[in-house]
Amino acid sequence: MAPQLDGFFAQVDSLSDHFIDRLRKAVAIPSVSADPARRPDVVRMGHFLKDELEALGASVELRQLGKQPDIPSLDLPPAILARYGSDKNKRTILVYGHYDVQPAEKSDGWATEPFDLTVGEDGRMFGRGSTDDKGPVLGWLNAIEAHQKAGIDFPVNLLMCFEGMEEYGSEGLDDLIEAEGKRFFADADAVCISDNYWLGTEKPCLTYGLRGCNYYSVEISGPGADLHSGVFGGTAQEPMTDLVRVLATLVDTDGKIQIPGIAEQVAPVTEDEATLYDGISFEMETLHESLGSKTTIFEDKKSTLMARWRYPSLSIHGVEGAFSAPGAKTVIPAKVIGKFSIRTVPNMEIEKTNELVYKYVKEQFAKLGSKNTLKVYAQHTGKWWVASPKHWNFAAAAKATERVWGVQPDFTREGGSIPVTLTFEQATGKNVLLLPMGSSTDGAHSINEKLDKKNYIEGIKLLGSYLHYVAEEPMSE
Amino acid sequence: MAPQLDGFFAQVDSLSDHFIDRLRKAVAIPSVSADPARRPDVVRMGHFLKDELEALGASVELRQLGKQPDIPSLDLPPAILARYGSDKNKRTILVYGHYDVQPAEKSDGWATEPFDLTVGEDGRMFGRGSTDDKGPVLGWLNAIEAHQKAGIDFPVNLLMCFEGMEEYGSEGLDDLIEAEGKRFFADADAVCISDNYWLGTEKPCLTYGLRGCNYYSVEISGPGADLHSGVFGGTAQEPMTDLVRVLATLVDTDGKIQIPGIAEQVAPVTEDEATLYDGISFEMETLHESLGSKTTIFEDKKSTLMARWRYPSLSIHGVEGAFSAPGAKTVIPAKVIGKFSIRTVPNMEIEKTNELVYKYVKEQFAKLGSKNTLKVYAQHTGKWWVASPKHWNFAAAAKATERVWGVQPDFTREGGSIPVTLTFEQATGKNVLLLPMGSSTDGAHSINEKLDKKNYIEGIKLLGSYLHYVAEEPMSE
Numbered sequence: 001m002a003p004q005l006d007g008f009f010a011q012v013d014s015l016s017d018h019f020i021d022r023l024r025k026a027v028a029i030p031s032v033s034a035d036p037a038r039r040p041d042v043v044r045m046g047h048f049l050k051d052e053l054e055a056l057g058a059s060v061e062l063r064q065l066g067k068q069p070d071i072p073s074l075d076l077p078p079a080i081l082a083r084y085g086s087d088k089n090k091r092t093i094l095v096y097g098h099y100d101v102q103p104a105e106k107s108d109g110w111a112t113e114p115f116d117l118t119v120g121e122d123g124r125m126f127g128r129g130s131t132d133d134k135g136p137v138l139g140w141l142n143a144i145e146a147h148q149k150a151g152i153d154f155p156v157n158l159l160m161c162f163e164g165m166e167e168y169g170s171e172g173l174d175d176l177i178e179a180e181g182k183r184f185f186a187d188a189d190a191v192c193i194s195d196n197y198w199l200g201t202e203k204p205c206l207t208y209g210l211r212g213c214n215y216y217s218v219e220i221s222g223p224g225a226d227l228h229s230g231v232f233g234g235t236a237q238e239p240m241t242d243l244v245r246v247l248a249t250l251v252d253t254d255g256k257i258q259i260p261g262i263a264e265q266v267a268p269v270t271e272d273e274a275t276l277y278d279g280i281s282f283e284m285e286t287l288h289e290s291l292g293s294k295t296t297i298f299e300d301k302k303s304t305l306m307a308r309w310r311y312p313s314l315s316i317h318g319v320e321g322a323f324s325a326p327g328a329k330t331v332i333p334a335k336v337i338g339k340f341s342i343r344t345v346p347n348m349e350i351e352k353t354n355e356l357v358y359k360y361v362k363e364q365f366a367k368l369g370s371k372n373t374l375k376v377y378a379q380h381t382g383k384w385w386v387a388s389p390k391h392w393n394f395a396a397a398a399k400a401t402e403r404v405w406g407v408q409p410d411f412t413r414e415g416g417s418i419p420v421t422l423t424f425e426q427a428t429g430k431n432v433l434l435l436p437m438g439s440s441t442d443g444a445h446s447i448n449e450k451l452d453k454k455n456y457i458e459g460i461k462l463l464g465s466y467l468h469y470v471a472e473e474p475m476s477e
Numbered sequence: 478m479a480p481q482l483d484g485f486f487a488q489v490d491s492l493s494d495h496f497i498d499r500l501r502k503a504v505a506i507p508s509v510s511a512d513p514a515r516r517p518d519v520v521r522m523g524h525f526l527k528d529e530l531e532a533l534g535a536s537v538e539l540r541q542l543g544k545q546p547d548i549p550s551l552d553l554p555p556a557i558l559a560r561y562g563s564d565k566n567k568r569t570i571l572v573y574g575h576y577d578v579q580p581a582e583k584s585d586g587w588a589t590e591p592f593d594l595t596v597g598e599d600g601r602m603f604g605r606g607s608t609d610d611k612g613p614v615l616g617w618l619n620a621i622e623a624h625q626k627a628g629i630d631f632p633v634n635l636l637m638c639f640e641g642m643e644e645y646g647s648e649g650l651d652d653l654i655e656a657e658g659k660r661f662f663a664d665a666d667a668v669c670i671s672d673n674y675w676l677g678t679e680k681p682c683l684t685y686g687l688r689g690c691n692y693y694s695v696e697i698s699g700p701g702a703d704l705h706s707g708v709f710g711g712t713a714q715e716p717m718t719d720l721v722r723v724l725a726t727l728v729d730t731d732g733k734i735q736i737p738g739i740a741e742q743v744a745p746v747t748e749d750e751a752t753l754y755d756g757i758s759f760e761m762e763t764l765h766e767s768l769g770s771k772t773t774i775f776e777d778k779k780s781t782l783m784a785r786w787r788y789p790s791l792s793i794h795g796v797e798g799a800f801s802a803p804g805a806k807t808v809i810p811a812k813v814i815g816k817f818s819i820r821t822v823p824n825m826e827i828e829k830t831n832e833l834v835y836k837y838v839k840e841q842f843a844k845l846g847s848k849n850t851l852k853v854y855a856q857h858t859g860k861w862w863v864a865s866p867k868h869w870n871f872a873a874a875a876k877a878t879e880r881v882w883g884v885q886p887d888f889t890r891e892g893g894s895i896p897v898t899l900t901f902e903q904a905t906g907k908n909v910l911l912l913p914m915g916s917s918t919d920g921a922h923s924i925n926e927k928l929d930k931k932n933y934i935e936g937i938k939l940l941g942s943y944l945h946y947v948a949e950e951p952m953s954e
Binding site for chain 2: 211213215222223224225227228229230231232233234235236237238240241242244245247248251252253254255287291292293294295296297298304307308311312313314315316317318319320322323324325326327328329330331332333334339341343368369370371372379380414415416417445446
């Protein structure tokens with residue numbers, strides 16, 4: 001029997017101004033985790049959430065995570081662990097979100113003040129953190145409040161984990177999640193994360209897979225200090241010359257990784273999977289628009305989605321230690337560090353991939369016959385994640401989506417990484433669902449970040465009704 | 478007949494503390510031309526020189542050069558045009574130097590306060606500008622003063638041109654020199670520039686050649702804005718991938734330029750020239766020491782000196798627009814600009830070299846079959862310079878060197894560029910001599926810049942006696 005949701009939906013609609021006002025208050029706190037000077041604002045944002053949650057009757061704990069590794073004098077902002085309801089007869093859902101935001105300055109090119117939520121006549125709500133991730137985080141609080149005001153019993157016990165360092169490496173969070181997997185999170189039946197986006201702008205989706213990311217440094221050094229190219233040019237072997245020659249061997253213009261053994265690790269496409277892509281709402285035109293050019297590798301949707309979701313890719317990000325400013329400087333850099341990363345997919349193994357990369361890079365460097373010194377190492381690695389989209393957790397979210405948006409969601413994967421997803425899966429042993437609120441054009445890390453009012457309000461309904469459907473799903477997978 | 482110089486030399490020795498004090502006053506003015514906030518100090522340094530010169534009886538003009546092109550609100554520091562003596566029966570020598578300095582902060586790693594001349598017990602005088610170029614500039618003033626105090630007639634008319642923007646592109650100077658070539662500089666019989674260094678630390682040299690420098694940008698762009706490598710990796714052609722592949726084709730690890738047609742422009746080594754290198758005081762060990770490693774291309778002196786002085790070289794300096802900070806950032810840069818330069822030698826022509834570079838880079842990019850967009854252009858170009866070391870200007874300097882230092886100087890070229898050299902040659906039509914005061918270990922642009930007290934005091938004698946020998950040389954070449 002479908003849950004009775006009309007009262008909840010009506011209540012959300014009637015509280016919409018109040019919910020937008022709550023988002024406005026949250027956006028007004030510039031909780032930029034990357035800026036040490038803003039740390040008090042991040043902490044203030046954590047307290048804002050704690051106060052709001054306690055006002056709704058949740059029990060809340062601010063968990064201190066210690067010092068920031070790269071700035072040992074700086075306290076990390078607290079993680080918020082909260083519980084709403086503890087009825088043994090209800091299922092328990094663990095939700096995650098983050099209350100910190102990317103840096104933003106009006107002078108970066110924002111059309112509006114980034115920390116002043118500005119609602120346009122078209123319903124677009126501009127503000128840093130509106131969609132990433134304050135809107136979704138408040139979505140859970142708003143769903144609770146609408147139930148209370150409508151006098152509707154909340155369908156599940158809700159465990160909440162909100163962090164304040166997501167935009168700066170989620171420092172301290174993994175340890176917390178692992179430690180609490182069998183404690184605070186022990187009775188979670190499933191996990192839901194609302195911190196990603198629709199594939200396009202029209203059709204909602206549920207996300208069941210992410211690529212991993214191994215990030216590498218190739219360091220080549222020779223001279224004891226930077227040299228003048230007039231004095232030393234032609235007499236010294238230059239690390240930058242060696243570096244571009246090594247980097248040039250990694251990948252071709254069409255994205256084909258040249259490192260032997262990588263492709264062999266990739267799971268073959270099954271027939272089942274091959275048919276999956278056809279129905280997905282995705283237009284090459286939209287991709288060209290978000291890319292800002294037509295410089296795509298593939299011309300068709302299916303190849304493009306497969307390349308983004310289920311094949312590895314290699315990107316060269318830049319060079320540390322070389323001249324990088326505008327203008328001209330005739331320096332021979334003494335030590336240069338090329339940075340590249342490989343997005344990984346099933347069934348690539350981190351260790352094996354690292355070994356293939358190290359071996360190949362060393363071989364390419366050896367071919368140069370250089371007297372310079374090479375180091376190659378992984379800066380960080382992160383595994384890919386793929387969940388079962390047939391789990392009751394996804395089934396509930398799919399029904400809720402159809403109820404709220406009137407359309408069956410696409411089942412999607414993402415090319416990027418949300419490492420916490422895997423951490424929650426491993427720590428709880430439960431299914432994890434990614435349930436996005438915003439759409440592809442929200443510009444999460446860009447200037448003029450926004451969340452459409454419709455996505456916010458309907459998103460609150462979606463999160464709430466997901467919990468109702470979760471309560472009704474048969475437990476078997 | 479050799480000039481009578483003993484009285485002059487004795488006077489220089491007895492005034493040495495006074496001359497060091499003059500250098501201390503000059504170093505104390507932080508005339509950093511690259512820092513707009515220091516511009517008043519640069520101007521103050523110009524006025525200091527004007528006052529000192531006028532006290533010595535020179536006529537001095539501060540010539541305004543207009544606004545700084547990249548900061549149109551900022552006045553350029555004045556060029557100093559000065560004359561000491563106007564005896565029609567004497568030769569007239571034009572000397573050039575600069576009174577601005579490189580940036581310096583104690584926190585960069587200086588052992589002493591950079592703007593506080595610190596004389597060690599070993600006679601090393603540490604301070605920003607000590608050797609580059611305040612010591613040599615004051616050398617001319619000190620030589621005048623020593624003549625006056627010794628009651629010795631000054632052997633030539635001295636024209637002086639001292640600028641305050643040498644460390645920031647000599648903005649405005651070329652126009653001035655060209656305009657004054659047949660006016661203020663009209664009666665110059667030869668030009669002498671003291672703004673370079675001995676090849677080593679023991680043996681003085683006269684410098685008769687410099688390489689030119691053509692500086693290129695290779696710009697590759699595609700997407701409208703920087704992209705997230707998770708979302709777009711594998712689906713978009715990446716400008717950085719194309720750039721490293723193009724840069725990798727320019728030069729090999731042993732410095733061999735891969736661009737067809739460059740080597741063909743290089744003047745062949747004559748028998749005369751081949752013998753020149755054997756006698757030059759230069760040790761590979763010293764080179765390894767200044768390089769801070771043994772990563773040289775050649776193992777022997779002759780190949781190394783030829784590679785530095787008379788063969789072109791190509792250095793890749795860096796990439797603008799890519800990720801260049803420490804750490805990890807998973808960006809796909811939308812537009813990247815690779816920077817490289819070619820040091821040019823006789824008989825390379827600027828235009829022809831540019832065309833060869835453009836053609837080759839475009840061909841290499843075309844091979845990639847990329848949809849991205851390439852631009853290749855020269856940021857700046859500068860011709861090589863080679864003077865006749867058999868000119869009387871050099872003969873006089875060689876005799877002065879032997880008199881002061883007791884050794885015949887090496888005749889050297891330099892791998893770097895001093896563009897003003899060529900400008901003076903072209904504007905005056907006269908022979909230009911580079912007559913260095915400091916030695917190879919002075920660290921002109923580094924921390925702990927120094928000038929040895931011996932090089933300063935004997936250098937004053939050298940500059941003064943050079944003028945005496947100049948007065949006696951037969952005019953023919």
